[in-house]
Amino acid sequence: MALTIALLLLHAEAAGSVPCRAPALQTKVFKYRIWDMNQQSLYLRDDQLVAGHLQGANAALEEKVFWVPNRFFKHELQPVIMGIRNGTRCLACPAAPQPTLQLQDGLWRFESAANPGWFLCTSARAHQPLGLSRRPDAAHVLDFYFQLC
Template sequence: MEPDSYSVVDPNIEKLFKIFLDEEDLVGSGHGHGSGFNIHEEALIPGLRPPKQPFHYQIRDTSHKAFYLRDNSLVAANLQGENASQEETVSVVPNRSLERKRCPLILGIKGGSQGLSCGTAEQPRLQLEDMHLIELFYKDEEAKRFTFFKTYNGSMHRFESAAYPGWFLCTSTQANEPISLTTRPGEADITDFYFQPK
């Protein structure tokens, strides 16, 4: 992926930022399926906006492995048949305190009730923390360990830790291995993902 691939506009994520940063004209804006945001009647009352909600995405690596929970750890595997129901949807809200053009996203699962954290140690370690993404949206410094800069080249997406520059979200080439972080994108581990609105 080109280093400046973040300059390509991702329309779904652009909509996410506009809604959360109150730049979106809600009346007649036509939020459709997959936005993770539904207009209610109260949105049409002047000055009253519905509560913000995370957007939800299906994420798969280039081997089409999906994320699922095993022993409170996020793992990647090809989920088929009755196992397909175990797939975890990734929830996102923007990080309002970081450079917007780098597409800083706070990531989580379980509808946004658990955040995907890189921890606070010298070396990052991917872990789940019970932290609502909507709360993190308002906690600038605390949100950084849950934030990933998303790059995008039209079909593939990469996620770089905001707190640990140079560390990227990755899956193993083997199935049923934990999702982790790597400093060597595009090498042994898989760092490119399909990322589509649910």
């Protein structure tokens, strides 16, 4: 990829979401099985991440959690970006008086670190150069998909 992630901040995009920030380049992605002290595993039910006892054939429902260190926040807080479904869904907490955990699909925005508030964009017209825009509109597309290869 020709873009330098170090110059961009990565945002998971959903209505009212708090941005997920990209890890530095060459950061290892970790894949873990997570369960609580009561032996409850994580799995999806009705598009929500829930915890419960999975036995027998239901053990295949368990979600593996992918995470990468988030180096854009204070290191001593040990911040991470967490995802499920092979990293295509992000665990996010929108800013709100009463925070809640949400799963967001893999739409991302790349914000300029040098010019906060400006985002990488493509043109609504095909075969145009990449640019920067403050907000999506009919001419500028700010939302991107990407996946681990």
